[in-house]
Amino acid sequence: MNVFAASSYLLCFILMYSYGQLLPLTSDFIKQGYVSESMDEGVFAVHTLEIKSLIECALRCGMNLLCNAVDFCFLDGLYTCRFRYGHANLSNTITQCEAYENTASKDCPDGLFLRAQGICKINTDECQNDPCLNGATCTNTPGSFNCTCDAGWTGIVCDEVVSNRALNKPAKQSSTYTWSGVTYSSNLAVDGNNGTDFVVDKCSHTATGENSPWWRVDLQAVYFIKSVRIFNRGMDKYGIDTSDRLRDVTITVGLTESDVNTPCGVFAGPGTLSQVVDIDCSSVPKGRFVKISKTTKILTLCEVEVFGYSA
Template identity: 55%
Template sequence: MNVLCNAFDLCFLDGLYTCRFRSGHTNLSNTTTQCEHFEIRANKDCPNGFFSRSRGICKNMTVLSNLAIDKPATQSTTYRDYNATNAVDGNRGTNVGVDKCAYTDHGDSNPWWRVDLQAVYNITSVRILNRGIDQYGGRYVSHWLHDVTVTVGLTESDVNTPCGYFDGPGTASQLVVIDCLTSPQGRFVKISKTTDFLTLCEVDVFGVPV
């Protein structure tokens, strides 16, 4: 059975599956991770429904939800009507012409996109759904997703705490998973790059309340 993690380093299926910690594993910054079977081990220090992690902290086994969905978003520039909110509208289509992904304007040499989560969280993971094949030749421009930096901040004017980096290049309809291994605290999540064009078909943000 293939079960995918959608948050930091763990997911559960009837208490039988979990994902390994992503830290220390190679080539996981741009891929999803299969859940792996594990043996349930009771811990007398944790109540039912919780499990023990490193440093003796009890954690709830609930799978985290996407914090970015339908939240206010903005970007450095906008190409035509491909505005920032298109990346948090829940539409997981990757045909730019049909599904209206977020898309910065041509000539923007330092494009960025930012979402306001409207509350402070410890951010654990950010997922980017890249553009796919479309009538405009998406199969040839999906590689534009490269050298992407994800940062977190408490205010919209200071979103500079590192979460992670994707060097790319992206492939058509690729789901890029960027883990924030230090779980930075913030209300705003920013995706930026230092070359032309930033196209994001959907962005998912996962974290836990502060």
């Protein structure tokens, strides 16, 4: 062995024993950006180089100023440089090592999450990039995110339109109001017109003297119900405002017409002029019939939309 090679080997041994520590040969080295262990001196990262020569490894690990805290060179098919957290990696760019830890048998530190292969990885907040669309709410999860879609939207990022399952479907109500020769029947709430002028656009309306009125739609198929949208009455052409009648509303779902009692959600109210009320069914109940009921008199619905997916 020539003097240069011997010096290089010696350099590696010096590096291996620097700080008085030697990594066991059985340690599990992982790809760039991961570490095998965390010691008192700090978190260590590894970078596998495309190097097949111990001499070159010693030169590049030990003499590269960007790698000023390297401990040793180690052969694991290719040679690996190991260096301390906060120092540059060897990818020809000056970047910090990421604080990863091999921790298959213990919990990850704060700010990290455990991957399937038993490696802790820095948990970034994906919601900072606003991935959820159309008014959806983003919730950060370990390594990913979830979008809670507004009514009418679905998909991973809420970019897919959900069909209104109630449109032009058969509807019934507990009683019907008639005024000036116009019958304000239940089907007016599913006719596709979401205008809120009671006189011009026409809305469903129960009889004025009835207590605890209800309205019900037959979706003609079974769905998992995600949400119900109600268009409340607005100011009519006569300047009458009765929007506050929409209060104490309960939404229920059922598989049969005689048993529509599975809770979906509630709206306490009172409603406001032309208010669009979205009621999320957090339990995603399964049913064919959707019922809207209230404990006070008069139920007026300018339009009802039901969103869900096939059961």
